[in-house]
Amino acid sequence: MCIIDAGYVGNGLARALRQAGIPYDQLEATGEIGGNRAHGVYDSTHLISSKKSTQYVEYPMPAGYPTFPSRAQMLRYLNDYVDHFHLREHIEFGTEAVEVRPLDRTGMAGWRVTLSTGEQREYAGVVVANGHYWERNVPSYPGTFSGRRMHSKDYKRPADFATGGRVLVVGGGNSAGDLAVEAAATFGSADMSLRSGYWFIPKTILGIPSSEWDRVWLPMPLSGSGSRRCCGCPAAATSGTGSRSPTTSCSPRTSRSTPR
Numbered sequence: 001m002c003i004i005d006a007g008y009v010g011n012g013l014a015r016a017l018r019q020a021g022i023p024y025d026q027l028e029a030t031g032e033i034g035g036n037r038a039h040g041v042y043d044s045t046h047l048i049s050s051k052k053s054t055q056y057v058e059y060p061m062p063a064g065y066p067t068f069p070s071r072a073q074m075l076r077y078l079n080d081y082v083d084h085f086h087l088r089e090h091i092e093f094g095t096e097a098v099e100v101r102p103l104d105r106t107g108m109a110g111w112r113v114t115l116s117t118g119e120q121r122e123y124a125g126v127v128v129a130n131g132h133y134w135e136r137n138v139p140s141y142p143g144t145f146s147g148r149r150m151h152s153k154d155y156k157r158p159a160d161f162a163t164g165g166r167v168l169v170v171g172g173g174n175s176a177g178d179l180a181v182e183a184a185a186t187f188g189s190a191d192m193s194l195r196s197g198y199w200f201i202p203k204t205i206l207g208i209p210s211s212e213w214d215r216v217w218l219p220m221p222l223s224g225s226g227s228r229r230c231c232g233c234p235a236a237a238t239s240g241t242g243s244r245s246p247t248t249s250c251s252p253r254t255s256r257s258t259p260r
């Protein structure tokens, strides 16, 4: 087997294969463990899902960690996980896969992986867990804008917003929510531009992390109306602006405004 990734998913998979006695290669393009947490997020990133709902089941996060650990804590945890299960020595760092092709039409005969060095290897199966935060999707707008424009992937800390001024955050996902809060805390206010209504779900509801509510069984109609009450009514905030009502359902199974 071949695993492409030494982040959250790849390492969990490596542990599972190792446990099952299935031989594998694990390729990682960078020199680091942790994927997105190591080189893809801003300094102030904290988990949005809780530590309980994010940790590997067989390797809980340290008891001293807060409910929503920081980026640094997550990185330490991911590295500890790899060392605890002796996965590091088996990871090929600085090894980028540039092509994965089936050996026959169905892939049942195996797969050929080509590395950036030109080396080719064949495997019975390949797990591509290369993450989904590498390509920036930057919308184009008519007219000219003389201010600083930045994709959230390139944002690291408040100084990147430039010195003062107004900040407009385009979008309403996890990164947008975090960055609007950070800009507002830094400069006193921030605006958000949303192309439709969103349900903004608090990180905790009645003291319980939103991502843990799916462990509480409630009949659907009850859970739906309960969480709507807890989330407030975002349609009110957008009514009269011409934007659509929220299309995302607000069930306690959903801890985020957009999927991660």
Ligand SMILES: Cc1cc2nc3c(=O)[nH]c(=O)nc-3n(C[C@H](O)[C@H](O)[C@H](O)COP(=O)(O)OP(=O)(O)OC[C@H]3O[C@@H](n4cnc5c(N)ncnc54)[C@H](O)[C@@H]3O)c2cc1C
Residues within 6 Å of the ligand: 004, 005, 006, 007, 008, 009, 010, 027, 028, 029, 030, 032, 034, 035, 036, 037, 040, 041, 042, 045, 046, 047, 048, 049, 050, 054, 095, 096, 097, 098, 129, 130, 131, 132, 133, 174, 175, 260
């Ligand atoms: C701001 C923010 C907050 C988030 N908060 C949460 C949260 O609270 N809870 C949660 O569960 N998730 C959260 N996520 C999502 C989470 O980070 C990702 O779901 C997670 O990192 C996915 O892990 P992964 O191992 O699949 O991919 P990644 O972490 O993206 O790692 C992919 C790895 O593959 C390597 N790679 C890529 N291409 C190649 C190649 N061709 N050859 C070799 N190696 C390659 C990369 O170098 C990288 O190390 C958040 C994301 C962001 C941006």
